[in-house]
Each structure stands twice: as structure tokens, then as C-alpha cells.
Amino acid sequence: MISEHATDWLGLPVQLFDAKASEKGVSDYANTIYRIALDWDADPDFPALFSRFISNPASAQTPAIIIGQFHGDDPSQGSEEVVQQLVAAKAKLPNLRGIFLGDIVSEENEISWIIQTDVSPLLAAFPNLEHLRLRGASDLSLGGGLVHNHLKSLTIETGGLPPELFEQVLASELPALESLELWLGTSQYGGDVTAENLQPL
Secondary structure, eight states: OOOSOOSEETTEEEEEESHHHHHHOOSOSTTOEEEEOOOTTOSSOHHHHHHHHHSSGGGGGOOEEEEOOOSTTOTTOOSHHHHHHHHHTGGGOTTOOEEEEOOOOTTTOOGGGOBOOBOHHHHHHOTTOOEEEEEOOBTOBOTTSOBOSSOOEEEEEOSBOOHHHHHHHHTOBOTTOOEEEEOOBOGGGTOOOOHHHHTTO
16 A cells, blocks of 8 residues: 655655645755645646646756646546646756656555556657656556666556566666566456566566
């Protein structure tokens, strides 16, 4: 069970950027990692909230972004729109080195219920990305396998890691990778990766 949001990541403190925080603005893009997240009764929606975050030219200093709850009161909504927005904002985020997609705790949505999407466009959009952390395996795809020259760490947190997703990890070409963390989970949630599957690692 995941009961707490990240309070620090990549050596930097994490602060929440929600509807209330957006009214005050961001005080330090360069030395803080912001978790952009909705409340259940979210107003505005995620696209509007993210737009507010990058509206300040200083957002170009952002070292990493954490995406928290992105679906408001509709847990069936996947992260496709989030990925599209990040890709569209690539010119405004030239210093982005880390993306954590899905910092959602059990009180908000169980890990097995988090709906993801194909995240491979993120690596194409951010060639200098070094850290990618993903939570939730439902509909998660690596586009058949990630290809990236600078990614140093890849973390996939799941209640159950499907064998087909693990095969995409194996098919990835990540020459700079230093850390690979996979939550295999249980077969109850689709985690059917076996010791034999793990042998190529």
C-alpha cells in the first residue's frame, strides 16, 4: 500500500501545485520539484492546471515534474492527455531531467486502478531526460520498448507487472541506464512475471 506522496525526489524537495497553489504562483522553479495534482472536486481540470504551471517563463528552469492525481473524480480516465500535454510543452521545459507520472496514493486511487498510457512519446520529446518513474500498469505501454541515450533510471511501480510489459522493458535500448526498479506485484493483479522471465536481466 502506498500511503504517502513523495516529499523529496532527485535530491530536491517536493511541493504541491494544485488549484490553491496556482493562485499564489511558484516561488522557485529551479530548486523545487512540483507535484501537479487535482483534488476530487477539481477546479480547474488538469490541462488548465498544467497550463498555469508553465505560463511563467521561469518554468523553463524546472528540473523535474511529478504528476499526481490527474483525473479528478473520474478514476477511469487515463494519462494519455497528460502525456500529450507534457510533449506539447517540451520547448518550455528545456531543463527537464525527471518525470514521475502517477504519484497517486491509495487514499486517492489504488495502484492497480491507475490507468496509464503509452509513455514512449515522453522520451522522444525530452532527449535529455534522465529519470522516468511510473506508477500503475493498467494500459501502460512503453511503445514496444523505450529508446533513449541519456535515461539513467527507470522505475515502474505496479500491483502486478504483466509479462508483456516486462518484455517491452527487455526490448528497450537504454545505454546510459544505471538503475532499473520493477515492482512485480502479484498474479491477482496481473503480475505473472516468473523467475524464468527475469533471466535475461
